Amino acid sequence: MAIVSIEIPGEVMHAAHMTPDELKQELAIHLFQEEKLSFGKARELAGLTVWEFQNLLGSRNILLHYGVEEYEDDLKTLKEIGRIP
Helix, strand or coil: CCCCCCCCCHHHHHHHCCCHHHHHHHHHHHHHHCCCCCHHHHHHHHCCCHHHHHHHHHHCCCCCCCCHHHHHHHHHHHHHCCCCC
């Protein structure tokens, strides 16, 4: 798995009153809402468990959209990380 780094000036982080982890969560939420990431990939970006990410979305009144494509993405991810054969 390749890791891509994004440089964000410290002043921007300070102005936003956010930690890097909070920023990753906000990005994950936004990309999920825009249907650019599946639930599984957004959760992975956010660095949260399934339940934590579901709770975060619920606290924002964001509905889950989980179709066949998301299921297949999650299934592929589970295979990649060795959770299923």
